[in-house]
Amino acid sequence: MPGGTMTDSTLQSPTDEPMPALDAQEWARVRQGLHLLLQIMGKVTIAAHPYRNQWWQSGLHLTPTGVRTPLLRRPGAGLEAERFELEANLVEATLRVSSSSGSTTFALDGSLNVSQLYSAVAGIAPLTSLKLNPTTSEMIPPVRLDQSDVVVDVRPPVVLTWLRQLHQIDAAYDELLSTFNGKSSGGLLYWGGLDYALSLYNGRPNTPPDGAPMVYSFAENAENISFTYWVTEDGHPQICAYGTPAAAGDAGGDYGYGEWEPTRGEVVCALTPTGRIASAPDTHSISTFLHQTLDTLAANGGWDLADLRGQLPQTPWGAAHGADGGEGTGPGRSSDAALPAQSDTDSTFLNGASS
Numbered sequence: 001m002p003g004g005t006m007t008d009s010t011l012q013s014p015t016d017e018p019m020p021a022l023d024a025q026e027w028a029r030v031r032q033g034l035h036l037l038l039q040i041m042g043k044v045t046i047a048a049h050p051y052r053n054q055w056w057q058s059g060l061h062l063t064p065t066g067v068r069t070p071l072l073r074r075p076g077a078g079l080e081a082e083r084f085e086l087e088a089n090l091v092e093a094t095l096r097v098s099s100s101s102g103s104t105t106f107a108l109d110g111s112l113n114v115s116q117l118y119s120a121v122a123g124i125a126p127l128t129s130l131k132l133n134p135t136t137s138e139m140i141p142p143v144r145l146d147q148s149d150v151v152v153d154v155r156p157p158v159v160l161t162w163l164r165q166l167h168q169i170d171a172a173y174d175e176l177l178s179t180f181n182g183k184s185s186g187g188l189l190y191w192g193g194l195d196y197a198l199s200l201y202n203g204r205p206n207t208p209p210d211g212a213p214m215v216y217s218f219a220e221n222a223e224n225i226s227f228t229y230w231v232t233e234d235g236h237p238q239i240c241a242y243g244t245p246a247a248a249g250d251a252g253g254d255y256g257y258g259e260w261e262p263t264r265g266e267v268v269c270a271l272t273p274t275g276r277i278a279s280a281p282d283t284h285s286i287s288t289f290l291h292q293t294l295d296t297l298a299a300n301g302g303w304d305l306a307d308l309r310g311q312l313p314q315t316p317w318g319a320a321h322g323a324d325g326g327e328g329t330g331p332g333r334s335s336d337a338a339l340p341a342q343s344d345t346d347s348t349f350l351n352g353a354s355s
Contacts, residue, residue, distance in 0.1 A: 019168055019271060019281045024235030026158040031233065033152045034159060035194050036114045037095070039136045040121060040145055041069055041086045042191030047130040048072035048084075054199065054219050059188025062170055062196075066090040066163065067189055074126050082126050090163050093155050097124050110153035117152055118145040138192030165237060165271075166196050169229045172286040173198045176294065182308040195230035200294070202303045206244055220244045225297045227290060229271075239289065242266040243297040253296035257289040267293055 041060060049057040049072055060067045068087040084099035093108045095117070104124050106117060122132055134146040143150075166189070173187045176198070183201040190197055204223045208216060224244050231237045241258065246265050257276040258269035269289050271281045298305045 017282060019237070019286075020161045020164050021272075022161055022165070022231060022235045022237065023158050026156050027162070027231065027235040028233065030153065030156050030159060031194075031231075033114070033150050034154060034162075035139070035191075036136070036143065036145065036148060036150055037088060037108065037117070037152050037154070038067065038189070038191040038194065039139070039143075040114070040118050041067070041088065041095075042137070043132050043134070043145070044086060044121065044127060044130065045069045045072065047132050048074060048127075050075075054185065054222065054224075055215065056185050056188060059185070059190055059197075062163075062166055062187065062189065063087065063089075065092070074129055084126055086121070088154070090154050090159050093153075095121070097121060097127070099126060101125075108152050108154045110151050110155070112152055114143075114148035114150045114152060115146050118148075136192075162231065165231075166229070168283050169196055169239070169286065171283050172290055173227070175283075175287050176290045179291075179309055190228075193228075193230060195228045197226060197228040199224045199226040200308075202298075202301075202308060223301065223303075225294060225301070225303075227293075237271040239269045239271065239286065240264070240266045241269075241290075241293045241297065243301050245301070253300060254292060255289075255296055256292035257285060258293055267297070269293075 038060065042058060045060070046058055049070055057070060060069060066088045067090070069085050071083050071085055073081040073083050082100050084097065087096050087098065088094075088108065089096065090108075095106045095108055097104045097106075106112060106120060112120070118134065121127065122130070134144050136143045136145060170187045177184055177186070180200060182203065185197070185199040187196060187198050189195075201222050201224045206221055206223045208220050212220075222244075225241065226244070227239055227241045229237065229239045239258075241255075242265060252260065255267045255269075258267040259276065260266075261268050269276070269286075271277070271286070277285050295305065
């Protein structure tokens, strides 16, 4: 809440409680302003961060209270250039631009429209020299950020409900990654489609089709299985999954709470009581869907999941925290007996210095 203090009742940590439902009418009212705010943050990120494989540098990162960019710098200014970042605090309804020389904060309470916010952000040093593209990405029809009069107001409660949903999806992504030894993107919020995505890789290259757009060609130049969470314009959350090459999904199989949608070329899991999840979805059911869908898509794509999972270490979270959310040997986990013995140094690293 603007000017207030965050409390447990304002924004709770992800648990196995049911995923909070979005108010569809409220979501429809605030969605575009929220999306355009993240487009501004994304445009700055693209202009101020070197390329990273599969465009990972363009993704935004979750915080306990909102969303932030990676650590950024002006291109061509050398490695010693001033660093800066943008952070949208959805609890306090502010956008802060921070650098080593200071910070500037803007209110996201409806007092600014998109064009005013875009111009104000672009006019702050060290952003003034960035070459920003003011036309939105992936939005149909596209919007000029420097001309839009859409009001940015993130105070409606539905915005924090959306953030709580992201936190629950992130918890399920983390649990899946704790069983996977291969290359992965980690959870990233892609501001073009307003989706929170995770990609897992098997180490094999992929050849995009001839004539594929440049962005797609670099995004899909390696075999992967990807999950993406997003909320439809009418307020229905879902997780989608697909394999690259695309044939990985066509072979069918058990997708648990999800269904293969041939027209979309992906598995769709509706995170609503009307979907295959009999009750309101929670982190447990989402995690179960992720594991089952990864297993099926990997089998269809000829992945060696046993090799990509392999042996995993003992940590404070437990040696085997599986999809069932409890201690024991979950999917892809090794038993405690198979793990190397911990030394005193290992114990200090993992659990802190002994008293």
